[in-house]
Amino acid sequence: MPATQQETATQWPHRHLLGLAGCNAAEVSLILETAKEFRAVLERPIRRVPTLRGITICNLFFEPSTRTRLSFELAEKRLSADIVNFSSKGSSVSKGESLLDTARNIEAMKVDMVVVRHRSPGVPHFLGRSTRAQIINAGDGQHEHPTQALLDLFTLYEHHRDLRGLRIAIVGDIVHSRVARSNILGLRMLGAHVTVCGPPTLLPHRADALGVRVTHRLDEALEGCDVVMALRMQLERQNLSLIPSIREYHALYGIRPDHLRRNVDMLVMHPGPVNRGVELASEVVDHERSIILDQVTNGVAVRMAVLYLLATAEQRGW
Numbered sequence: 074m075p076a077t078q079q080e081t082a083t084q085w086p087h088r089h090l091l092g093l094a095g096c097n098a099a100e101v102s103l104i105l106e107t108a109k110e111f112r113a114v115l116e117r118p119i120r121r122v123p124t125l126r127g128i129t130i131c132n133l134f135f136e137p138s139t140r141t142r143l144s145f146e147l148a149e150k151r152l153s154a155d156i157v158n159f160s161s162k163g164s165s166v167s168k169g170e171s172l173l174d175t176a177r178n179i180e181a182m183k184v185d186m187v188v189v190r191h192r193s194p195g196v197p198h199f200l201g202r203s204t205r206a207q208i209i210n211a212g213d214g215q216h217e218h219p220t221q222a223l224l225d226l227f228t229l230y231e232h233h234r235d236l237r238g239l240r241i242a243i244v245g246d247i248v249h250s251r252v253a254r255s256n257i258l259g260l261r262m263l264g265a266h267v268t269v270c271g272p273p274t275l276l277p278h279r280a281d282a283l284g285v286r287v288t289h290r291l292d293e294a295l296e297g298c299d300v301v302m303a304l305r306m307q308l309e310r311q312n313l314s315l316i317p318s319i320r321e322y323h324a325l326y327g328i329r330p331d332h333l334r335r336n337v338d339m340l341v342m343h344p345g346p347v348n349r350g351v352e353l354a355s356e357v358v359d360h361e362r363s364i365i366l367d368q369v370t371n372g373v374a375v376r377m378a379v380l381y382l383l384a385t386a387e388q389r390g391w
């Protein structure tokens with residue numbers, strides 16, 4: 074785990090978790106070390122601790138989500154927090170209420186923390202400025218998804234003691250992916266070498282400025298690579314056709330069993346939801362070197378750690 078490689082912060086110094094862009098390696102290590110403790114709690118027969126008793130958390134989801142919302146909800150329940158759930162479907166947002174008014178109303182209900190997902194980048198930052206609640210970004214448009222990157226880092230540490238020098242290929246729709254952005258920040262912070270791979274239409278302009286190697290050729294990306302992280306085609310964020318067809322995409326960028334045969338140590342990750350037969354062949358999803366379900370399990374422990382650290386920071390006062 075990271076403490077053996079580099080300094081771990083002793084306290085969480087931020088009021089919110091808006092993105093990994095605002096964190097350093099020691100702070101990321103603190104979250105991962107804390108998550109290790111909660112991972113052990115989740116192995117006990119009674120998987121509940123009283124840590125957040127008396128704290129009210131609102132899960133504010135303006136975009137569809139299954140995994141992330143359930144994972145936060147479970148983490149909050151395991152920590153004994155009081156929870157209110159909000160999804161924009163069937164809410165006053167569909168009646169035309171502004172985001173600021175929604176925020177003010179939530180504040181009037183005396184909520185301590187807000188977990189927010191929204192299709193517009195910057196919404197968590199806006200809520201952080203306009204309410205008194207502590208904010209956790211659960212995905213803001215194409216910008217960041219910090220808890221996903223943290224759970225990915227945690228999962229990598231279960232397989233590799235040291236991320237320094239680890240070679241990771243992130244393949245697919247990089248330009249629309251908040252998961253890619255947060256992971257690039259986190260992986261580079263901890264010393265991994267990142268390659269991004271996809272068709273030119275799905276890579277950001279000047280992707281090399283992110284400090285990653287860029288290639289359009291899958292074979293080149295996977296050569297000598299320790300872990301491949303495949304990403305979903307974010308069709309909901311694409312307003313024009315950026316690939317000729319899904320079938321052609323799979324032929325050029327899909328991870329297939331022959332890739333795993335050629336690279337016998339390579340692990341496979343995916344943040345979910347997976348489109349079988351598109352970014353990953355179905356056999357690859359179920360392969361013994363696929364650690365996709367470990368990512369899901371670890372998501373709960375990592376989110377427990379984030380909630381706990383934010384709550385302790387609040388108790389210290391600002």
Ligand code: NCD
Pocket residue numbers: 140141212218221251252304305344345346
């Ligand atoms: C990701 C997301 O929503 O950004 N999924 C997730 O959080 N589990 C990736 C995706 O939707 O493809």
